[in-house]
Amino acid sequence: MTTAAVREAREEARVRLPGAWGLGLRRGALEIKMFFRQRDHVVFTFAFPVVLLFLFASIFSDDVEGAGIKASQLYVPAMMAAGIMSTSFQSLGISIAVERDEKVLRRLRGTPMPPAAYFLGKIWLILVTGLMETALLLLVGTTLYDVELPSDAGRWFTFAWVFVLGLTACALLGIAISSVPESSKSASSVVVLPFLVLQFISGVYISIGTIPDWMLDVGALFPLKWMCQGLRGVFLPDSAQVLEQAGGWEFGRVALVLGAWCVGGLLLCLLTFRWKHRRDG
Numbered sequence: 001m002t003t004a005a006v007r008e009a010r011e012e013a014r015v016r017l018p019g020a021w022g023l024g025l026r027r028g029a030l031e032i033k034m035f036f037r038q039r040d041h042v043v044f045t046f047a048f049p050v051v052l053l054f055l056f057a058s059i060f061s062d063d064v065e066g067a068g069i070k071a072s073q074l075y076v077p078a079m080m081a082a083g084i085m086s087t088s089f090q091s092l093g094i095s096i097a098v099e100r101d102e103k104v105l106r107r108l109r110g111t112p113m114p115p116a117a118y119f120l121g122k123i124w125l126i127l128v129t130g131l132m133e134t135a136l137l138l139l140v141g142t143t144l145y146d147v148e149l150p151s152d153a154g155r156w157f158t159f160a161w162v163f164v165l166g167l168t169a170c171a172l173l174g175i176a177i178s179s180v181p182e183s184s185k186s187a188s189s190v191v192v193l194p195f196l197v198l199q200f201i202s203g204v205y206i207s208i209g210t211i212p213d214w215m216l217d218v219g220a221l222f223p224l225k226w227m228c229q230g231l232r233g234v235f236l237p238d239s240a241q242v243l244e245q246a247g248g249w250e251f252g253r254v255a256l257v258l259g260a261w262c263v264g265g266l267l268l269c270l271l272t273f274r275w276k277h278r279r280d281g
Contacts, residue, residue: 023113024120031125045091046133049083050140056205057145068239071207076141077231078204083133084163085170085195085224088126092174093191096122100276101184109275123171130167138235147235155234158251162230165258169223172265179272198224208245216245223261230254 036042056079057072064071099105108118141147150156174191181187199205201215202225208216219225232240233249241248 020114020116020120023117025124027113027117027121028124031121032128035125035129045087045129046136049079049086049133049137053079053137053140054144064240064243066239067243068237070146072145073141073147073236074207074232074240074243076137076145076147077235078228080134080137080141081166081202081224081227081231082199082204083137084130084166084227085198087129087133088167088170089174089177090191090195091126091129092122092171093177094187096175096178097181097187097191098184100178100274101181101187103276105275119175122175126167126171130163134163141235150234158230159234162227162234162254162258165255165262166223166227166230169258169261169265172262172269173223176265176268176272179274198222201225203228208243213245220245220257223258226254226257230258 053075056075060071060075062071063069064074096105105118109115138147138149142149150159177191177194178187181190198219201211201219202222203211203216203219204224211219216225229244229249230251232244233251233254244250
């Protein structure tokens, strides 16, 4: 075979190779398949926020004075926001740290697969699991706790952008924090602790009105508080606005903060993400 023929064969093979988008879809299908093969992990992932919702909504079920809602209804959008952050920030922060420690990332980096395909695969995974968990919590909320679905397209549009921006911001933060743990054994502690603290100071477990202002100000620096507020604005009546720190849904500020975290999270990923541990050279 002549040199020209060899070069032509290589060019044809290069043309036939799928791009990052196609490989990302395949990688996403693989990630989703591996996720659902771990039945105990699947059950825990989807059951945990539902169980917490049932517990808190059962304990705190009285009417909220001046808001036109029951206390149990406050927990539905809050747990939806926490569920979105759990399937993105917590899931990616731990799983990527484990894959780095087990040298899965190093092996993937040594293949012809574009790096973007790996991250696209993760995005498809958290999109599917995030939608499923949100739908499950919404089903429980509308069935058991009298949460009403929005009747106008505007609120559904608000739900869509809060979900997308919140999921994106939390996913990018999860990728960034995955570089912090020194090993897979410490990944859960490093990732879960800040997530747990944020849930308490962002209005997930405790009503906004009972949290000290300085804690609310700290929580306002991160996406979870704004995701909770945005989703409350979608699924609760306008009379419940009086419960917010600023006395309103502040959709514009919600979009601004979540959008800023998408940009900031991307910058953090670019600055901190590593395919291998520093100790590996």
